[in-house]
Amino acid sequence: xxxxxxxxxxxxxxxxxxxxxxxxxxxxxxxxxxxxxxxxxxxxxxxxxxxxxxxxxxxxxxxxxxxxxxxxxxxxxxxxxxxxxxxxxxxxxxxxxxxxxxxxxxxxxxxxxxxxxxxxxxxxxxxxxxxxxxxxxxxxxxxxxxxxxxxxxxxxxxxxxxxxxxxxxxxxxxxxxxxxxxxxxxxxxxxxxxxxxxxxxxxxxxxxxxxxxxxxxxxxxxxxxxxxxxxxxxxxxxxxxxxxxxxxxxxxxxxxxxxxxxxxxxxxxxxxxxxxxxxxxxxxxxxxxxxxxxxxx
Amino acid sequence: xxxxxxxxxxxxxxxxxxxxxxxxxxxxxxxxxxxxxxxxxxxxxxxxxxxxxxxxxxxxxxxxxxxxxxxxxxxxxxxxxxxxxxxxxxxxxxxxxxxxxxxxxxxxxxxxxxxxxxxxxxxxxxxxxxxxxxxxxxxxxxxxxxxxxxxxxxxxxxxxxxxxxxxxxxxxxxxxxxxxxxxxxxxxxxxxxxxxxxxxxxxxxxxxxxxxxxxxxxxxxxxxxxxxxxxxxxxxxxxxxxxxxxxxxxxxxxxxxxxxxxxxxxxxxxxxxxxxxxxxxxxxxxxxxxxxxxxxxxxxxxxxxxxxxxxxxxxxxxxxxxxxxxxxxxxxxxxxxxxxxxxxxxxxxxxxxxxxxxxxxxxxxxxxxxxxxxxxxxxxxxxxxxxxxxxxxxxxxxxxxxxxxxxxxxxxxxxxxxxxxxxxxxxxxxxxxxxxxxxxxxxxxxxxxxxxx
Numbered sequence: 068x069x070x071x072x073x074x075x076x077x078x079x080x081x082x083x084x085x086x087x088x089x090x091x092x093x094x095x096x097x098x099x100x101x102x103x104x105x106x107x108x109x110x111x112x113x114x115x116x117x118x119x120x121x122x123x124x125x126x127x128x129x130x131x132x133x134x135x136x137x138x139x140x141x142x143x144x145x146x147x148x149x150x151x152x153x154x155x156x157x158x159x160x161x162x163x164x165x166x167x168x169x170x171x172x173x174x175x176x177x178x179x180x181x182x183x184x185x186x187x188x189x190x191x192x193x194x195x196x197x198x199x200x201x202x203x204x205x206x207x208x209x210x211x212x213x214x215x216x217x218x219x220x221x222x223x224x225x226x227x228x229x230x231x232x233x234x235x236x237x238x239x240x241x242x243x244x245x246x247x248x249x250x251x252x253x254x255x256x257x258x259x260x261x262x263x264x265x266x267x268x269x270x271x272x273x274x275x276x277x278x279x280x281x282x283x284x285x286x287x288x289x290x291x292x293x294x295x296x297x298x299x300x301x302x303x304x305x306x307x308x309x310x311x312x313x314x315x316x317x318x319x320x321x322x323x324x325x326x327x328x329x330x331x332x333x334x335x336x337x338x339x340x341x342x343x344x345x346x347x348x349x350x351x352x353x354x355x356x357x358x359x360x361x362x363x364x
Numbered sequence: 365x366x367x368x369x370x371x372x373x374x375x376x377x378x379x380x381x382x383x384x385x386x387x388x389x390x391x392x393x394x395x396x397x398x399x400x401x402x403x404x405x406x407x408x409x410x411x412x413x414x415x416x417x418x419x420x421x422x423x424x425x426x427x428x429x430x431x432x433x434x435x436x437x438x439x440x441x442x443x444x445x446x447x448x449x450x451x452x453x454x455x456x457x458x459x460x461x462x463x464x465x466x467x468x469x470x471x472x473x474x475x476x477x478x479x480x481x482x483x484x485x486x487x488x489x490x491x492x493x494x495x496x497x498x499x500x501x502x503x504x505x506x507x508x509x510x511x512x513x514x515x516x517x518x519x520x521x522x523x524x525x526x527x528x529x530x531x532x533x534x535x536x537x538x539x540x541x542x543x544x545x546x547x548x549x550x551x552x553x554x555x556x557x558x559x560x561x562x563x564x565x566x567x568x569x570x571x572x573x574x575x576x577x578x579x580x581x582x583x584x585x586x587x588x589x590x591x592x593x594x595x596x597x598x599x600x601x602x603x604x605x606x607x608x609x610x611x612x613x614x615x616x617x618x619x620x621x622x623x624x625x626x627x628x629x630x631x632x633x634x635x636x637x638x639x640x641x642x643x644x645x646x647x648x649x650x651x652x653x654x655x656x657x658x659x660x661x662x663x664x665x666x667x668x669x670x671x672x673x674x675x676x677x678x679x680x681x682x683x684x685x686x687x688x689x690x691x692x693x694x695x696x697x698x699x700x701x702x703x704x705x706x707x708x709x710x711x712x713x714x715x716x717x718x719x720x721x722x723x724x725x726x727x728x729x730x731x732x733x734x735x736x737x738x739x740x741x742x743x744x745x746x747x748x749x750x751x752x753x754x755x756x757x758x759x760x761x762x763x764x765x766x767x768x769x770x771x772x773x774x775x776x777x778x779x780x781x782x783x784x785x786x787x788x789x790x791x792x793x794x795x796x797x798x799x800x801x802x803x804x805x806x807x808x809x810x811x812x813x814x815x816x817x
Contacts, residue, residue, distance in 0.1 A: 130564035130610035
């Protein structure tokens with residue numbers, strides 16, 4: 068009996084599974100986790116920090132996040148200063164040099180995307196501005212493939228043993244995603260030229276890509292809740308332009324958007340801004356499925 | 365046919381003109397790829413540290429006038445709080461009317477691949493003070509971090525936070541009576557370690573200079589007759605250790621922590637420090653008094669925060685502190701304490717036990733508003749000089765507070781707070797209950813350091 072145990076133990080020790088510690092990846096938002104999951108599958112461990120249905124700007128840096136960052140080999144963030152309010156204190160307290168910005172264990176996806184709305188001058192009188200440009204780039208599905216490639220490249224660099232595995236999975240993911248992209252593109256054709264209002268400048272990349280025109284936001288300035296004066300201003304815009312829908316997310320109070328929608332008979336479209344923001348958006352594919360379905364309804 | 369030729373010629377001519385216009389020779393000058401942005405080619409503007417300015421001001425109403433308040437003290441903690449006895453630090457919200465509490469200047473940047481450096485300076489009516497100035501490692505392996513310089517100790521929850529991070533405008537009683545008006549903020553070094561666990565667990569230890577006025581002290585002293593002398597400290601005079609852990613249960617986050625501090629208290633106040641004005645019935649005839657005592661402080665903290673959704677939460681935060689001091693009591697008096705001599709300086713045994721605690725509840729029901737209630741208390745558990753128990757030290761002093769604050773943005777905050785104060789006594793040992801209303805504004809510009817949980 069003892070012998071068998073010993074042999075089993077030695078075999079266990081020798082097996083690559085026992086030796087090879089899988090890569091621990093921690094990501095800021097669920098959408099990134101979904102991409103990493105498709106590329107790494109069972110050969111890495113991925114954990115996301117922020118809840119998908121919470122406002123991505125104002126995530127509270129809970130101590131449990133510190134524990135996750137402490138143990139990470141790779142930290143992937145959205146970037147463009149979307150996490151400025153909550154990732155820095157985590158890095159400061161986690162004592163993990165592997166994921167310090169600038170190193171190989173830190174990946175900022177916004178660096179691989181051409182950002183829009185880069186302000187020419189920056190002042191906080193304009194509200195919660197992002198000097199690098201609008202950080203919500205990932206809500207344009209066409210920005211997902213470059214992000215996925217950047218993730219695959221970094222995984223290969225950190226874990227070369229599984230290089231071909233990651234590359235193959237990434238290729239598979241891109242093929243599937245590009246297939247879906249054609250479907251989404253054709254379904255969103257009918258939205259081209261549509262005039263819309265949104266709560267926060269969350270879906271600008273999507274609007275930009277599909278030629279929808281943003282005529283106003285419900286919040287007067289980024290991060291500042293709506294005021295009655297601003298709503299009056301929006302109403303005067305609504306009276307001159309045929310606004311087709313008001314886009315709202317799940318993490319801001321919807322009373323002002325709902326009021327405008329009911330008063331002027333404009334369709335209120337609640338869109339998920341991340342995986343997990345609404346129940347049906349369980350992965351990156353379903354996220355865009357839901358967005359496209361609700362927009363093109 | 366002629367017509368056709370004619371029109372062809374016209375078209376050709378027109379095309380020619382257009383073409384000529386398009387290819388008008390333009391002079392090509394070599395131009396720099398980027399506009400001249402910064403004056404010097406050796407400009408280091410990009411390396412400037414993150415810079416922030418935080419200004420805190422208040423308008424205060426009190427039922428006790430400034431004069432009356434000045435002559436009161438928190439009984440049992442005679443030498444606590446920096447606002448009496450001639451110490452030069454001015455507390456926040458000190459005067460009825462308008463107060464500029466402080467203008468905080470914070471600079472922070474990465475030094476090199478190994479360190480980051482932070483400097484936080486307070487300009488206030490007390491003068492210009494180095495609130496914190498420390499470097500911290502960024503690349504130690506194994507979850508370790510080392511910090512050295514002058515910094516707010518990691519003891520407890522509230523002590524490590526800057527005043528503008530607090531949920532109420534003032535320091536609650538336990539911290540005020542045990543660590544004074546500036547908290548445990550000392551030159552020293554801190555080592556902390558984050559455990560490689562699935563849940564948050566951190567352990568830290570500090571060696572501090574231990575100059576804290578209310579619990580420690582490094583300076584030598586002697587009485588006015590130079591009969592009793594106490595030597596100064598010969599090294600770090602205070603040590604702390606803390607352990608903190610946290611877990612999430614769905615939308616509830618719980619943080620638990622325990623802290624300890626130990627060191628030697630040395631303090632002496634002669635008549636000049638105490639002042640005739642502040643003399644109480646007990647200190648009548650006292651020409652000077654002091655202690656040299658081993659000091660132990662234990663602290664426990666509990667934070668619970670329940671997130672209703674992205675914008676709303678309910679939270680509870682509470683801490684308890686307990687301090688034991690054992691050593692010698694020095695007393696020079698016109699009237700002897702133990703019946704020997706007219707001017708006596710007996711060296712007596714000293715044993716004091718003090719406690720303090722606070723609990724606060726906060727509700728954030730809408731986007732920019734928060735409401736809170738706090739109860740803070742402190743008292744003397746035991747006070748023995750020369751083995752004799754002093755019975756008249758109050759066991760329970762307390763305050764009750766309510767507050768509402770409004771955040772137009774992350775960078776501005778307005779807070780209205782009401783305190784009912786039953787912690788202060790006049791010189792005849794009568795309690796002087798007070799009402800206090802503070803309207804506080806806290807405004808910041810520049811790099812806004814995100815706050816830890």
